[in-house]
Amino acid sequence: xxxxxxxxxxxxxxxxxxxxxxxxxxxxxxxxxxxxxxxxxxxxxxxxxxxxxxxxxxxxxxxxxxxxxxxxxxxxxxxxxxxxxxxxxxxxxxxxxxxxxxxxxxxxxxxxxxxxxxxxxxxxxxxxxxxxxxxxxxxxxxxxxxxxxxxxxxxxxxxxxxxxxxxxxxxxxxxxxxxxxxxxxxxxxxxxxxxxxxxxxxxxxxxxxxxxxxxxxxxxxxxxxxxxxxxxxxxxxxxxxxxxxxxxxxxxxxxxxxxxxxxxxxxxxxxxxxxxxxxxxxxxxxxxxxxxxxxxxxxxxxxxxxxxxxxxxxxxxxxxxxxxxxxxxxxxxxxxxxxxxxxxxxxxxxxxxxxxxxxxxxxxxxxxxxxxxxxxxxxxxxxxxxxxxxxxxxx
Amino acid sequence: xxxxxxxxxxxxxxxxxxxxxxxxxxxxxxxxxxxxxxxxxxxxxxxxxxxxxxxxxxxxxxxxxxxxxxxxxxxxxxxxxxxxxxxxxxxxxxxxxxxxxxxxxxxxxxxxxxxxxxxxxxxxxxxxxxxxxxxxxxxxxxxxxxxxxxxxxxxxxxxxxxxxxxxxxxxxxxxxxxxxxxxxxxxxxxxxxxxxxxxxxxxxxxxxxxxxxxxxxxxxxxxxxxxxxxxxxxxxxxxxxxxxxxxxxxxxxxxxxxxxxxxxxxxxxxxxxxxxxxxxxxxxxxxxxxxxxxxxxxxxxxxxxxxxxxxxxxxxxxxxxxxxxxxxxxxxxxxxxxxxxxxxxxxxxxxxxxxxxxxxxxxxxxxxxxxxxxxxxxxxxxxxxxxxxxxxxxxxxxxxxxxxxxxx
Numbered sequence: 001x002x003x004x005x006x007x008x009x010x011x012x013x014x015x016x017x018x019x020x021x022x023x024x025x026x027x028x029x030x031x032x033x034x035x036x037x038x039x040x041x042x043x044x045x046x047x048x049x050x051x052x053x054x055x056x057x058x059x060x061x062x063x064x065x066x067x068x069x070x071x072x073x074x075x076x077x078x079x080x081x082x083x084x085x086x087x088x089x090x091x092x093x094x095x096x097x098x099x100x101x102x103x104x105x106x107x108x109x110x111x112x113x114x115x116x117x118x119x120x121x122x123x124x125x126x127x128x129x130x131x132x133x134x135x136x137x138x139x140x141x142x143x144x145x146x147x148x149x150x151x152x153x154x155x156x157x158x159x160x161x162x163x164x165x166x167x168x169x170x171x172x173x174x175x176x177x178x179x180x181x182x183x184x185x186x187x188x189x190x191x192x193x194x195x196x197x198x199x200x201x202x203x204x205x206x207x208x209x210x211x212x213x214x215x216x217x218x219x220x221x222x223x224x225x226x227x228x229x230x231x232x233x234x235x236x237x238x239x240x241x242x243x244x245x246x247x248x249x250x251x252x253x254x255x256x257x258x259x260x261x262x263x264x265x266x267x268x269x270x271x272x273x274x275x276x277x278x279x280x281x282x283x284x285x286x287x288x289x290x291x292x293x294x295x296x297x298x299x300x301x302x303x304x305x306x307x308x309x310x311x312x313x314x315x316x317x318x319x320x321x322x323x324x325x326x327x328x329x330x331x332x333x334x335x336x337x338x339x340x341x342x343x344x345x346x347x348x349x350x351x352x353x354x355x356x357x358x359x360x361x362x363x364x365x366x367x368x369x370x371x372x373x374x375x376x377x378x379x380x381x382x383x384x385x386x387x388x389x390x391x392x393x394x395x
Numbered sequence: 396x397x398x399x400x401x402x403x404x405x406x407x408x409x410x411x412x413x414x415x416x417x418x419x420x421x422x423x424x425x426x427x428x429x430x431x432x433x434x435x436x437x438x439x440x441x442x443x444x445x446x447x448x449x450x451x452x453x454x455x456x457x458x459x460x461x462x463x464x465x466x467x468x469x470x471x472x473x474x475x476x477x478x479x480x481x482x483x484x485x486x487x488x489x490x491x492x493x494x495x496x497x498x499x500x501x502x503x504x505x506x507x508x509x510x511x512x513x514x515x516x517x518x519x520x521x522x523x524x525x526x527x528x529x530x531x532x533x534x535x536x537x538x539x540x541x542x543x544x545x546x547x548x549x550x551x552x553x554x555x556x557x558x559x560x561x562x563x564x565x566x567x568x569x570x571x572x573x574x575x576x577x578x579x580x581x582x583x584x585x586x587x588x589x590x591x592x593x594x595x596x597x598x599x600x601x602x603x604x605x606x607x608x609x610x611x612x613x614x615x616x617x618x619x620x621x622x623x624x625x626x627x628x629x630x631x632x633x634x635x636x637x638x639x640x641x642x643x644x645x646x647x648x649x650x651x652x653x654x655x656x657x658x659x660x661x662x663x664x665x666x667x668x669x670x671x672x673x674x675x676x677x678x679x680x681x682x683x684x685x686x687x688x689x690x691x692x693x694x695x696x697x698x699x700x701x702x703x704x705x706x707x708x709x710x711x712x713x714x715x716x717x718x719x720x721x722x723x724x725x726x727x728x729x730x731x732x733x734x735x736x737x738x739x740x741x742x743x744x745x746x747x748x749x750x751x752x753x754x755x756x757x758x759x760x761x762x763x764x765x766x767x768x769x770x771x772x773x774x775x776x777x778x779x780x781x782x783x784x785x786x787x788x789x790x791x792x793x794x795x796x797x798x799x800x801x802x803x
Contacts, residue, residue: 035433135750136674144676168751213431213756215765222751289536297536299778346743357772358534358779362610374754374764377747383684 003319009072015052016076020083023048028084028219032368037213041174041221043122049091050121054080058095058260060102063110064118070260070325074267074318081271082278085372086219088271090124092264093170093220097125097179099260104196104238113177113198126171127179128199128225131164136384138181140391141190148190151227153182153197155234160184160197162205162230172223173211176201180225180232181244194244198236205230216371262334262389263325265380266318269341269373273311276352276369280307287359294359307351310344317341335389342381349373397708397720405468412450412475419444420479427757435608437573437617438483439519445476446518450487454495459507460515461494467707470652477614477656478663481766484656485615486521486571488649493522493579496639497593505630506593510577523575524639525566525594525620534779540786542794551622553582553590559628560592562600565621568611572603572618579633580622591633600625613773614653614766644725644787645713648706651727651734654770655699658738661763662692665745679748688744695737702730725787732780735771742767 005013023045034040049055058073059065068076073095080088094117101114117123129138129149137147151164162182169178178199185193199206209224238244284295284304294300317337324333349369356363379385401409420441429435445451454469455461464472469491476484498511514520528550551564562582569578578594578601594601600623606616669680669689679685706726708715715721746753746760753760771777786793 035431130751134674136679140675142676147674147676212751215754215756215761289534290538292537294536299536299782303778353768354772354776354778357612358776360530360534362612364610367609370768374743374746374761377743378750378753382747382750383688387684 001320005071005075009069009075012057012068012072013075013079016054016079017082019049019052019054020080024080024083024087028087029365029368031084031219032086033364034218037218037221038173038211040218042219045087046090046124047121049080049087054091055094055121055124056098056118057091058102059098059114059118063102063114065098065114070263070322071319073260074263074270074322077264077267078271078274078318081268082275083271084219085268085272085369086217088268089217089220089264090171092268094125096260096264097127100127100179100238105198108235109198109238117177120176123177124171124175125177125179126169126175127181128166128169128172129181130166130168132167135168138190139384139388143189145187145189145193149181149183149194151180151182152186153184153195153232155184158234160232160234160237162197162199162227162232164227165209166225166227168212168222169225170220170222172225173208173221178225179238180227185242188242191244193242195241196238196244197232198238199230199232203230203232214375216368216373216375260325262338262380263318263321265376266314266321266334266337266341269345269376269380270311270314270318272345272369272372273307273314273348276349276366277304277307277311279363279366279369280304280352280355283355283359283361287361289359294355300355300358303351303355307348310348314341314344332389332392335385335392338380339386339389342376345373345376346370346381397705397715399704399708401471405471408464408468409471409475411448412472413478415445415448416475416479420476420483424480425759430759430762431756433607433609434605435482437486437615438480439574441480442483442486442521442574443518445483445487450476451490451518451521452494452515453487453491455491456495456499459494459498459511461491466647466649466710467704469647470649470703470707473649473652474656474659477653478660479656481614481653481657481769482617483615484653485613485650486574488653489524489570489615490521492647492649493524493639497522497579497633501633501639506633509630510593514577517576519574520576521571521574523569523571523578523620524581525569525572525578526581527566527568529565529567529619534775535782535786536779539782540789540791547583547585547587548589549581549583551580551582553580553584553592553627556626559626560590560632562592562594562622562625562627565619567606567619568613568616569603569618569620570613570615572616572620573605578620579639591639592627593631593633594622594625594627598625598627609765611769614769644728644783645706645710645716646727647710648703648727648730650770650773651699651703651730652707654734654738654767655696655703657763657766657770658692658696658699658741661742661745661760661767662689662696664759664763665689665692665748669748685748688748692741692744695741699730699734699737702726702733706730725784728780728784728787731774732777732784735767735773735777739764739767739771 031040053066056065057068061067077092131149134149141148153160153162180197180199184195205228207226209226211223284300287294321334321337353366353370356366449462452461453464457463473484473488553560553562580592580594584590602621604619670678672679709726742763746764749760752758
């Protein structure tokens with residue numbers, strides 16, 4: 001296998017590394033420590049990153065984006081995440097949904113939505129699926145029509161009227177355009193009764209509620225969405241009515257949505273692990289006990305060994321999955337890599353914190369990395385996500 | 396005989412404290428605005444109520460005005476408090492333990508006559524141990540299986556001056572610092588000696604700084620204490636070495652009981668939620684994945700409790716080591732390593748049952764995970780603890796001349 005990067009891939013990686021070290025890292029801890037979850041966000045870093053192409057990286061070239069391949073996307077996510085996992089995720093969240101626009105939207109929709117997205121450095125994307133009583137039921141839907149999301153959309157002429165609420169929606173408080181899954185046939189099971197809509201931020205009857213106060217990924221905004229007779233034109237229906245799950249099922253080689261999302265979390269975790277390994281190694285080589293650096297101690301070496309072997313195994317897996325996506329190889333590997341990244345990011349960041357604590361050092365960044373890593377539990381490594389990946393094996 | 400049949404008194408005190416925690420402490424501790432705050436002030440009123448119930452003087456002998464509870468009972472009570480609020484549990488445990496050590500064992504009759512009456516009379520009179528220092532690396536590390544190369548054990552010094560002592564330096568991670576009335580201060584004297592001094596809070600030159608909750612390395616450790624040329628009268632000298640705690644590794648596993656309380660709070664929350672939350676057409680506890688996860692949490696907590704209670708019982712029955720009923724091992728250290736790792740894992744698993752709610756700051760689960768993480772890293776850490784256990788296995792005895800060797 002050839003893991004050599006092309007000049008273009010290398011160039012993106014270097015640009016991302018420079019931006020991450022010079023612009024993201026200096027603000028990372030300070031944004032994390034702001035107590036009010038609405039105040040952790042910083043538009044300046046988004047604008048700066050956007051000008052370098054990190055917001056529109058995944059939009060195909062024919063639509064005016066950068067059209068990078070998955071290997072490049074994985075490299076860039078990891079580099080940005082090495083400086084701040086949540087800021088990296090804010091950028092890649094836009095790639096996730098620009099993959100979906102490219103894959104699922106009509107030509108007319110692409111014209112209407114991709115153009116403003118490309119032109120505006122503050123144009124962020126999101127997607128609303130989860131609701132207070134529907135989390136796992138959206139991921140592994142039972143046949144019962146009562147299970148799963150309940151946000152209702154009813155057609156009135158050329159418009160759809162949306163009523164209900166979403167919760168835990170990424171970029172909710174900062175996004176300008178959202179994909180919203182709504183129930184259009186309440187008597188059918190979730191996958192046969194749900195339609196996807198494009199809902200701009202300024203849609204009448206649509207507002208953002210609470211912004212959630214997460215313990216990790218604090219920069220990354222996450223909020224409630226409230227729909228009270230929100231009016232969405234029929235022209236904003238994505239794909240067929242009652243066919244929202246097309247993105248995952250009939251998706252062919254369109255690796256939007258879930259496939260990218262799985263790679264995304266694994267690649268982001270890799271960057272965090274790189275940061276933790278770097279911190280731990282630097283500590284071990286500089287911090288002294290009794291006149292000798294910690295690195296000389298066997299217990300320290302064994303922890304560093306574990307951190308690095310897990311991180312390098314994750315790197316191999318992430319790059320392989322990215323390569324498979326680029327070569328349209330379909331497998332359960334993206335899901336498995338995402339599950340694996342949960343175990344790796346948590347163990348590696350915990351070992352880093354452990355090494356600092358053992359040395360009598362309370363390091364705020366080491367603590368932050370552990371809090372960021374906890375986010376993986378419910379996004380990438382819970383039992384539902386593991387079973388979902390497993391079920392691909394039996395398909 | 397090793398016997399885990401709790402006495403009627405033990406069961407009664409456990410139920411009393413459990414009810415108090417459910418009715419008084421939990422409603423205060425679980426307020427969203429308190430969970431979200433960067434500084435969680437001590438629940439002083441709840442502490443006062445607990446003191447009224449006699450739980451501040453639980454371990455102090457009945458002759459001196461306490462309840463004379465044994466170590467196992469103290470551990471059971473600490474677990475119950477920690478299930479509500481670990482800081483309350485830590486402060487009560489420390490005052491009770493120090494009261495027993497000071498008033499029953501270490502003070503002279505004259506000191507007792509001065510300090511005991513106000514301690515008993517004032518329910519908010521708490522005791523604190525000012526020992527730990529910020530940049531003192533306490534872990535065994537390179538000194539594993541080697542004579543410890545250390546000069547003065549503390550940077551804080553106590554110097555004889557006229558008819559008393561002058562204390563200078565600073566301590567951090569002091570449990571109960573924000574409200575303690577009397578500090579038991581450990582300071583270096585000369586080359587390798589240590590003095591233990593009783594320093595009242597109102598001593599000129601003594602100041603307390605509160606520590607942010609998020610950066611605490613111990614529960615209840617709400618502050619740092621600085622001594623700026625504090626003059627302490629000679630009659631407040633407690634002793635040169637003053638064994639405040641029993642032999643290393645066989646101490647009362649009260650910190651571990653506290654840790655267990657945190658794990659239990661997380662477990663109980665997850666168990667309740669798993670029976671209420673419906674996904675996939677049934678309560679999530681009826682799904683194998685969640686059922687098995689809850690079982691693993693219960694296994695970890697029960698095995699941790701067994702190790703902690705055995706160590707607690709052993710600290711009540713030191714003769715059980717001598718007659719070979721118990722293995723000649725540092726049982727409290729063993730319980731600490733196992734419990735802290737198992738309970739951190741259990742708290743994370745419990746939080747996972749809540750999905751995204753498990754990571755939100757206004758919900759209790761992330762707090763339990765954080766609190767369990769603090770236990771995992773308290774003291775010198777588990778790497779150090781394992782090395783200490785290993786030295787005990789090898790019957791390694793650090794030579795008394797270590798200080799001299801290090802100075803050469």
